[in-house]
Structure formats: structure tokens, C-alpha cells
Amino acid sequence: MPKTLKTIIQFAVFLGLGILIIWWTVRGFTPQQISEIKSAMRHGNYWLLIPTMILGIGSHWVRAIRWRLLFSPLGYEPKKLNTFFAVMIGYLLNLAVPRLGEVARCGVLSRYEKIPVDRLVGTMIAERAIDLLCLILLLTVTVLIQVDVVGAFVSQYIWTPLSAKFTGVPLMTWGIVVAGGLLFVMLVAWLLRRFKSTKAGISFRNLLRGIVEGILSVGKLRDKGWFLFYTLLMWALYFSQVYIAFWCMDETVGLGAKAAMSILAFGSIGMIATQGGIGAYQYIVQQILVLYGISATIGFAFGWIIWLAQTALMLVLGFGSLAAIPLLNKKPAEPQQP
Template sequence: MDAERAARLAPTESGEVDDSNQDRLLPRKTWVRAAISLVLAVSIAVFGIWRLDIDLDTVFAQILRAQPVFLAGALAAYYGAMPLRAWRWRVILEKSDTAPDLPDRLPGLPGLLRIYLLGWLVNCLLPAKLGEVYRTYLLKRQSGIRLSSTFGTVIAERASDLLALTTLFIASGAVVFGGRLTATVGSWVEWALLLGLSVAFALGAGYALRHRFGRLLPAGVRQIYWGLQQGIFGSAGRLPAIAGLTAIIWSLEGVRFYAAARAVDVSLPLSAALLAALLASLLTTVPLTPAGVGVVETGVVGLLLLLGVSESSAVSVAILDRLVAYWSVLLVGPPIWVYSRWRSLQHDACRA
């Protein structure tokens, strides 16, 4: 984020945010970075198709014959998880700020869901999960909650997802492959284990040293730091609710992949479908392309081949699942942004 963008998003002394340049979803430089990332993603996909010598006619024929019932089921599982994600975020947000009127200032579930989907849209356009930063700004602009606290809640939410993702990935990998881990699957398990341990260590160290580290900071930075800490750790007392929602969310990810595979007549055990969905999410943490485009498809195809699925069917499943979990967002997101922009203009007109 450049200096001009940071200045525009910074709260003023009155607590307001300068939103005079919000006609565009993202600044021009960001679109250039998105284009570069998409070119890289296409290159990865083309290279994968070339290496596997895939019959694209067969792949497209399978996708076009996809069974509507299972395709609808995949979409229902994917978008059915979104309100649960927004609900979990609200659970974390309710303990993220010391302001006594915070619950009254938080948007309702539909408002949080709209913000969440807009952040998801930006994640599909840009690498490195920049949509998480965007939705913290949107929530600040709508509710006036401190940016530091809001960003802390996103860190807490991502940490809960990563811990669940890595734990379930290792467990489902053990169920599917047992002691017969190949070098490729072994490297994925090692990456998941390293990622999970890193997140757990960072959270543990941050919690244990939070007071000591806070006292070392300059007075001007200390308030921001404490807001961030409150956002991350303030919801510790709600861990059962957060863990329960997270478990349901990731179960729906497995259902989504299972339904997408059945849509093209590929029958997978639920444990294998969950493993594939978790691998897809794990690979989105690689900050090369938006939502891991190209990287995710390559990894999922590789896993399906290890599970005995034919090359054309593996590619068909990977593409169809990404049509549900990536490309559909690019269709759903823009109308939501237009509606949100209209609501914002109406709100500004009423305040004027």
C-alpha cells in the first residue's frame, strides 16, 4: 500500500475516514499487479496442460455434461459457508474493542456478509490475501471501529482457519494414504505442519509477551498495538463457538469438492474430497497469484492422479471446482460492490 493510499485510508482526528476517492474498487496500480498475477497464473496452467498432454476436448465435454444437481450442491455448499464465516467474524468482533457500544455499531449479519464477500472478491483479483485488508477498511468506514482492532480480528480469524486447515489436512492425509505417503504428498504434509506450528508459535508468543512488548513501544504506537492485540486475543473466551463454526465451514468445503467431483461422474470418498478441498485452500497461501490460480489447479490435479483418477477427469474436477470456488465469485462480487457503492452514496447524501 503506497503513501497516498495509506493517507487516504487513515482515520482523521474526528475518527472519520477520507473516502472521497472510493469510486474505484481499487487504485490503478493495483489493477496492474492483478494483471501481472493473472498472466503468471495462465502461464502455470498452460505449462501444466503441456506437461500432462491433456485432451482438452474430452475435458470440456465432461464439464459441459456436468450434472446440474451436483453442481448446484457444490455452489450451495460453497456459498452456504459464507454466512457462517460472517457469523464467526461477528463473534470475534464482539470482543475486539473496549467500546461499550460496539455491538450496537456492528453491522448486522447481512451487512457483514456483504463486506466479507467484497473482501473475497478482492482476494480473487489480487495475490497475498489483500482482500482481508480491504474488508477491515470497509468495516471501519461503515461502523467507525478502530482499524487496529478490526485488523486484529481478521488475523484471529485467519489463524483459526489455518490451524483447522493444517490439522485436518494432516489427519485426512493419514486417513486417505495411511503410511503410503508419496514424496509429493509428504512435502504437502510437511508444509502444512510447518505452517500450523508457525501460526501456533506466533499466537503463543504474542499472547505471552503482549504486555512486555507493549511497554517497549512509543506512546504514539502503543494505542494501535493494544487495539491489534485486543482484536487478536479478545475473543479467547469464545473459542468453543469459533471452533464449532470453523469445523462446519471446513466440512462444507469438503462437501463442495465431493459434489463438484460427482458432477462429472468422479466418485471420491468423503475423506479424499476433504483432503483435496483442504489442499486447494492450503495452496492459496502461496502468494504468487490471486487465490492461487494455476497453483491450486496443478496441485489438485496431482492429488487426484495419485488417487487413481484419470488425467482428463482429474482436470475436469479441478476446473469445475474452481469455477465454483473462484470464478463464480467474479460474477457474484461486482453486483454486490455496485449495490454497496449505491448504499454508501445514499448514506453520504443523507448526512450532507
């Protein structure tokens, strides 16, 4: 399948899924409820979105600085602005096709800093694995400290569907899956040995070696304390964005830190589920706020307000980075040696 056609299909599938979720959510609203949603969005205090956007810029900058720390064990020191621009261009492309931006930001930084892209991909994988662990930890803490509020939500929308999906799988099917995985690994290992002297084999081994070195850069960090600090600061900035956004609407002003934790934790899943989080994010935010006594219409409106603010920020910073990075790098960079 041509790469362009595959990208178009991915774009259409994820966008269609998001639109389907929006339609499925809205179809149950009465005309009066739709009118309430429009009224809530018209009367929102959007000036308070300015500090949330400033915090958003700060979180993106911290992510770039944290990612840059992973290059030090490999012997590379890219410019901070180039790293930030690459991260924002990646976010921009993620709005089009999920996860495409993760590879694209590595390509952008490799182009302007002359760092091997395989090592950049390895550091990106390591960084995202750490973010996944942080999200799992946040979800666990969120549920444990307020089981009475979000316990039913987790049971209905996460635990029960997963249990139903895996409970009925026969043991033979699991055996086939495991055997297939082992055969695939053995096939790759055989191909590497069989064609180890060819140009393609050498290139592939070098690619794998570079990716592994990038992943292992976490363990070789000299500034582990700073890496942990930036990780905690980044998630604190994410949390602050949601908490301050509560003040944009009269109905959500009284919500506290626990509600903000729930939206951050479960809303992050929505951002991953569909293209740019469209549809899924608003639906999850709506369902979470209902648990805290907020009406479904207000919850839906609030989800759209913070999603639009986050998406607008990514669009501005993403397109701005696309325009700025070639201007910052008019003089071609010399290839960096580890």
C-alpha cells in the first residue's frame, strides 16, 4: 500500500471515529439541552484561558528540555529552541494522524541538528514509555483516593469492557499468539544472520543498535534528578491547566483538585483514543464531571472549551515552529559526533 494512501486512510479512520463519538454523544440531547450548551459556551470567561495557555506553553517547553537531557549520554547537545520547535511540529502532525508526530519530531531534529535519527527514535520511545508509566500511576492514585466517585466509572467504561474482551478468549488462541510472536522474533534473528554482510543487513543492524542506544540513554543519565524534576513539573503544569480552566464557567468554579486529577487522568486516554482527542476527550470529560454533580450539558461544553483551547495552542505553536525553525537554522549545522 502506498505510504500516502495509508496516511489518508489513517486520517479518515481516526477523524471518522471522533466524529462518530460526537454524534453519538449529542444525539441524546434535547433541543433545550443543546440550547444550554450554546449558552454555557457563550457566557464562559475566556480570559481565564490565557493563563492556561501560558501554562500549556510552559509544559511543552519543559517536555522539550526533558527530551534534550536524553541526548547527553549519547554525546549530543542540540539547541533548546530546535528541540522545542521539533516537539511542537510533532504535536501539529499528531492532530492529523495519531503518533505520526512522534516520528516526525525525530526527523525534524535530525535534519537541523545532524543527529542520527535512529538514536532520536530510541530516546523518543524511552520518553513515551516513562510518560505511560506516569499516566498509569496517576490513574491508580486518582482511583484509590476517590473510589466512591470514579470507581463506578472505571468499572463501567474500563474494567468491564476489558474483562469481557479477554475472558472469552480460548487458551489455544493465546498459545497461537505467543507462538506467532516467538516465530516472528526467530525469523527476524535468522534474517539478520543470513544477510548480515549485505548493505541492507548492515543498515538494519545499525538502525536497531541506534534505537536501543537511545532507549538505554535513560539509564545512563547523569542528571537523573533534573529528569525527574522536569517530569513532575510537566505533569503539574498539565494539572494546573485543568484546575484553572474550572474558573471559566460558573458551574465548575467549585470543583477541586480531585476533579482536576480525574479529568487529567482519564482525559489523557481520550487524547490518545482518537485523532487529536476529538470526540473522545469531550465525552470522557462530560462523563467525569457528571460524577461530580455537573450536568451533562455543562460537562460537554466544558470539554469542548478546554479541548479547543489546547488544540488552538498546538496549531499556533506548531505552524509557528514550522516557520521559525528554518529561520533559526539558516547556516547548515555540522554533523554531531557522539
